[in-house]
Amino acid sequence: xxxxxxxxxxxxxxxxxxxxxxxxxxxxxxxxxxxxxxxxxxxxxxxxxxxxxxxxxxxxxxxxxxxxxxxxxxxxxxxxxxxxxxxxxxxxxxxxxxxxxxxxxxxxxxxxxxxxxxxxxxxxxxxxxxxxxxxxxxxxxxxxxxxxxxxxxxxxxxxxxxxxxxxxxxxxxxxxxxxxxxxxxxxxxxxxxxxxxxxxxxxxxxxxxxxxxxxxxxxxxxxxxxxxxxxxxxxxxxxxxxxxxxxxxxxxxxxxxxx
Amino acid sequence: xxxxxxxxxxxxxxxxxxxxxxxxxxxxxxxxxxxxxxxxxxxxxxxxxxxxxxxxxxxxxxxxxxxxxxxxxxxxxxxxxxxxxxxxxxxxxxxxxxxxxxxxxxxxxxxxxxxxxxxxxxxxxxxxxxxxxxxxxxxxxxxxxxxxxxxxxxxxxxxxxxxxxxxxxxxxxxxxxxxxxxxxxxxxxxxxxxxxxxxxxxxxxxxxxxxxxxxxxxxxxxxxxxxxxxxxxxxxxxxxxxxxxxxxxxxxxxxxxxx
Numbered sequence: 001x002x003x004x005x006x007x008x009x010x011x012x013x014x015x016x017x018x019x020x021x022x023x024x025x026x027x028x029x030x031x032x033x034x035x036x037x038x039x040x041x042x043x044x045x046x047x048x049x050x051x052x053x054x055x056x057x058x059x060x061x062x063x064x065x066x067x068x069x070x071x072x073x074x075x076x077x078x079x080x081x082x083x084x085x086x087x088x089x090x091x092x093x094x095x096x097x098x099x100x101x102x103x104x105x106x107x108x109x110x111x112x113x114x115x116x117x118x119x120x121x122x123x124x125x126x127x128x129x130x131x132x133x134x135x136x137x138x139x140x141x142x143x144x145x146x147x148x149x150x151x152x153x154x155x156x157x158x159x160x161x162x163x164x165x166x167x168x169x170x171x172x173x174x175x176x177x178x179x180x181x182x183x184x185x186x187x188x189x190x191x192x193x194x195x196x197x198x199x200x201x202x203x204x205x206x207x208x209x210x211x212x213x214x215x216x217x218x219x220x221x222x223x224x225x226x227x228x229x230x231x232x233x234x235x236x237x238x239x240x241x242x243x244x245x246x247x248x249x250x251x252x253x254x255x256x257x258x259x
Numbered sequence: 260x261x262x263x264x265x266x267x268x269x270x271x272x273x274x275x276x277x278x279x280x281x282x283x284x285x286x287x288x289x290x291x292x293x294x295x296x297x298x299x300x301x302x303x304x305x306x307x308x309x310x311x312x313x314x315x316x317x318x319x320x321x322x323x324x325x326x327x328x329x330x331x332x333x334x335x336x337x338x339x340x341x342x343x344x345x346x347x348x349x350x351x352x353x354x355x356x357x358x359x360x361x362x363x364x365x366x367x368x369x370x371x372x373x374x375x376x377x378x379x380x381x382x383x384x385x386x387x388x389x390x391x392x393x394x395x396x397x398x399x400x401x402x403x404x405x406x407x408x409x410x411x412x413x414x415x416x417x418x419x420x421x422x423x424x425x426x427x428x429x430x431x432x433x434x435x436x437x438x439x440x441x442x443x444x445x446x447x448x449x450x451x452x453x454x455x456x457x458x459x460x461x462x463x464x465x466x467x468x469x470x471x472x473x474x475x476x477x478x479x480x481x482x483x484x485x486x487x488x489x490x491x492x493x494x495x496x497x498x499x500x501x502x503x504x505x506x507x508x509x510x511x512x513x514x515x516x517x518x
Contacts, residue, residue, distance in 0.1 A: 079421065080388065091377050098383040105376035117364035118350050124357040129339065162338065 010228040012054060015062045020250040022066030027073040030087065035060040038074060038085040040067050041250060042239040044134075044188030045096040046084040047229050051184040052100050054225035056107045066250050097127065100181060112181040126166055126174065127185040133159045137189055140196045140203060141244075153202050160210065167212040172219055179223065187226065190217055194233035195240050269487040271313060274321045279509040281325030286332040289346065294319040297333060297344040299326050300509060301498040303393075303447030304355040305343040306488050310443040311359050313484035315366045325509050356386065359440060371440040385425055385433065386444040392418045396448055399455045399462060400503075412461050419469065426471040431478055438482065446485065449476055453492035454499050 016028045020040065030036060037053060039046040041064055053060050065074055070081045077085050078094040086093040086102065093102045104112050114120050136156040143152035163186070166174065174182035190205065190213075197204035207214040220226050235253045242249040275287045279299065289295060296312060298305040300323055312319050324333055329340045336344050337353040345352040345361065352361045363371050373379050395415040402411035422445070425433065433441035449464065449472075456463035466473040479485050494512045501508040 079417070080391065093377070093380045093384070095384060095387050098380050098387060101383070102376055102380040105379070117361055118352070120364070121352045121357050121361040124360070125352070125354060128354050128357060132339065158338070 012057060012059050013062050017064045018254050020064040020066040021071055022069040023071055025071050028063060035088045038063045038065055038083050040065050040083050043083055047188040048096040048185055049084040049099045050229045051225045052103050054228050058107050068248055123182050126182045130186045134189055137196060140200050144199060156203060164210045164213050167216055187220060192236050195237045271316060271318050272321050276323045277513050279323040279325040280330055281328035282330055284330050287322060294347045297322050297324055297342050299324050299342050302342055306447040307355040307444055308343040308358045309488045310484045311362050313487050317366050327507055382441050385441045389445045393448055396455060399459050403458060415462060423469045423472050426475055446479060451495050454496045
């Protein structure tokens, strides 16, 4: 569906580590006043925050991490050693939902969160309970292996239907005429649907089963923030395969894209 | 440590279902303009929200649910069928962190969330990453059974240390001189420490290992909101035992307390 590549297409993003940094590396020196994100090229949680950085046009430095052999300075920032982590002028923020809310308050234009308390709660419910879809997404390969796939699929379709229904009420995007935080919090797993739909076609977001979500995906693929954080399905699939085999190739596709 | 009981001690709370409501029951009719919480007596997530309702002195109706045989009207409000759920004048909010943020905006006095974006992010990081302590808490019984307890304990103590360190910077409570949202988001698992420390004394919050957390627990036990949502350790332990056996006694201790 998409052929463009991230690295050269976004002047907002200064990639300080085209090759991911692991154990024994030094942390690139910080630039005062500049936002930095510690990320991993294929991490959907980090992508949530990269989408918001892009959509809000926040200039930032990108530092890619080798999460299998983590540098010591990553754990100094967040003991759990997970990405995304934001850092700017000594302020460190981690966990994707916290990072995104922080960015939405620090850089309020365009605002991605409603100010009405109940509307805000409605958006948070859609963002937070997407964790159920995520869990089922990762359950698919295992459920195929142990013959429990029909049960997993039934739950997956039921949970996904909630997002189809929400779009019916909301419009072109979860934010109505424009994307809101919900769109960016759930998007990374839609970009990765191709990884599971290859082995389980029933999980695909097709026009006949989920017409509104399918149309939403097409619209999302036209947004610069989505284009600028995009990785090809075959790259996601390759990364996922190497991750499951225990040797994740964090730099897969980098050379190719930097040529 | 405590002997007082919840039911009769809080005029803020109208308990519509001293015995939990299950399959085949009718939902008690709603009262216009009155906040309602669907809860389960021993659920730590529901307690998070009951603590905030109490601390903010919000009059509310309590409806206790039998989560093993859920009433149909529970899933009509939240398809996942989990508690807490708030309902008032047709507005339904679920997931404990969403419920608590919603209450903090709808009933701003006393405010439990800082307005500074970075301070807000710091509080959210403490609240959200407590899920790692929670996971380890529930891992203790299994780890004792399969001899992996030393590893689980090491992780548990390391995660808990982060909260000890945070108190050192913050004061008597996570909110400084007074409790903030963090205090109420993490409290329910401290009330339940007795359940695991009986079988694994190393998990206890003792003055020699965690002096600040131990002092904080004593202070928390003096707060009316904590007193009014309190259940005795032996009740928690009994509930947990029956839950693991597959026959959770949701109403354990009710008769006794209503005499």
